Amino acid sequence: MVGGIFLAGAAGVVGRRLVPLLRHAGLPVFGTTRRADRAAALEEAGATPVVVDVFDAGRLSAVMAEIRPEIVIHQLTDLPSGLDPARMAEAIEANARIRREGTGNLVAAARAAGVRHIIAQSIAWAYAPGAAPHREGDPLDDDATGARAVTIAGVRALEDQVLQSPPIEGVVLRYGRFYGPGTGVADRPGAPAVHVDAAAQAALLAIDRASPGIFNIVEPDATVSSDKARHELGWSPDFRSGRR
Numbered sequence: 001m002v003g004g005i006f007l008a009g010a011a012g013v014v015g016r017r018l019v020p021l022l023r024h025a026g027l028p029v030f031g032t033t034r035r036a037d038r039a040a041a042l043e044e045a046g047a048t049p050v051v052v053d054v055f056d057a058g059r060l061s062a063v064m065a066e067i068r069p070e071i072v073i074h075q076l077t078d079l080p081s082g083l084d085p086a087r088m089a090e091a092i093e094a095n096a097r098i099r100r101e102g103t104g105n106l107v108a109a110a111r112a113a114g115v116r117h118i119i120a121q122s123i124a125w126a127y128a129p130g131a132a133p134h135r136e137g138d139p140l141d142d143d144a145t146g147a148r149a150v151t152i153a154g155v156r157a158l159e160d161q162v163l164q165s166p167p168i169e170g171v172v173l174r175y176g177r178f179y180g181p182g183t184g185v186a187d188r189p190g191a192p193a194v195h196v197d198a199a200a201q202a203a204l205l206a207i208d209r210a211s212p213g214i215f216n217i218v219e220p221d222a223t224v225s226s227d228k229a230r231h232e233l234g235w236s237p238d239f240r241s242g243r244r
Contacts, residue, residue, distance in 0.1 A: 004028040004029075004067065004068075004069040004070055004071075005022055005027050005028065005030065005069060005070070005071050005072075006030050006032070006050075006064065006067060006069035006071070006073070006110075006115070007019065007022070007029055007030065007031045007047065007073045008032045008073065008076050008106055009033075009074065009075035009076035009121075010029070010031025010032055010033060010047055010049075010075070011031070011033040011038040011041065011042060012076065012077060013077070013182050013183050014075045014121065014175075014196060014199050014200050015031065015075045016182055017181070017182070017199070018075065018200040018203055018204065019031055019045045019046060020045060020046065020241065021200055021201065021204045021241070022204060023045070023046035023047070025204060029048065030047065030048045030067050031047035031049055031050065032049075032050045032051075032052050032054075034052065034053040034054070035051070036051050050067075054101075054102040054105055054106060055101060055105065057105045057108065057109070060105050060106070060109045061105075061108065061109040061112055061113075064110060064112070064113040065109075065112060065113045068114065068115075069113075069115060070115070070116075071115070071117045071119065071207060072106060072115055072117070072118045072119070073119045073120075073203055074103065074106055074119065074120035074158075074162070075121050076098050076121075077098060077121070078091060078094040078095045078097070078098045092150050092151060093150060095151070095154060096150050096151060096153060096154030096157075097154070098154075099154035099155060099157055099158035100153075100154055100157040103120065103158045103161050103162065104157075104161055107161050107162065107165050107168065110168060111165065111167075115168065116167055116168055116169060117168065117169050117170075117171075118162050118168055118170045118171070119203055119207070120158060120159075120162045120170065120171070120173070121173055121175060121203075122155055122158060122159055122173060122174045122175070122214075123151075123174055123175060124175060124176050124192045124194075124218050125176070125177070125192055125224075126141055126151070126155045126174075127139070127141060127224070128142070132222055132224070133223055133225040134224045135216070135227075135228070136174070136214040136215065136216055140152055140155065140156060142156065159172050159214070163212070163213070169212040171210045171211075171212060172213070172214045172215070173199075173202050173206065173215055174214060174217060174218075175194050175199050175202075175217045175218070176192035176194035176217065176219060176224070177192065177193045178193075178195075178196050178199060179193060179194075179196070180195045180196040180197060181196060181197075182196060188219070191223045192216075192219070192223055192224040193218065193219050193221075194217055194218050194219055195219075195240065197239055197240045198217070198236065198237050198238070198239045198240070199217055200241070201236070201239040202215070202217040202235050205233040205235055209233045209234065210232070211232070215228055215229040215233065215235075216228065216229060217229055217235065218237070219237040
């Protein structure tokens with residue numbers, strides 16, 4: 001196992017499930033949140049809270065340089081609870097900005113601090129129309145229009161920066177649609193889907209087992225294949241916290 005983990009988005013949907021897994025594995029966790037009122041909950045979960053806005057590039061770099069983690073895990077999103085339809089139009093733009101500018105700041109801060117490994121959250125429903133199930137080498141839907149085009153552009157920006165910023169070795173986890181505790185979605189949504197606990201486990205496994213590249217993290221269905229993650233990471237879509 002490695003040294004310290006800089007978990008960006010530790011107070012988010014996946015971050016809250018991931019912190020206990022990292023601590024159970026004996027890893028020091030520096031968990032970021034942009035809201036000071038969430039720091040106490042992070043500390044209670046076992047993380048060292050770091051209050052920083054990913055868009056404040058100067059402070060982010062200073063914090064990263066002070067901590068000098070071995071791995072950065074990027075679980076930042078900007079989406080409303082339960083994907084509230086009334087707020088989604090604005091949220092799509094905000095989330096794309098996180099993926100574009102926030103990722104850029106994280107990567108720059110990591111490189112300056114000598115970090116060589118980044119694991120980042122992406123999505124598994126960004127593939128272009130074509131033969132299914134989609135695998136990691138299939139093209140993204142760069143010809144999309146409207147709101148989907150905004151999302152795809154953000155995904156493309158995130159993945160390119162994580163995977164093409166040497167000497168950093170990047171891993172991208174393309175998650176299905178979340179459900180489970182903290183997501184606002186109790187039952188399995190439409191495919192591709194993934195339980196939030198299984199999503200968190202994939203990030204933990206990627207620390208030691210992932211080679212640089214992309215992994216689909218989804219439950220078995222006819223639309224997207226997770227064969228690579230199951231074979232190379234030993235990942236299970238059935239994983240639930242407290243049941244190891």
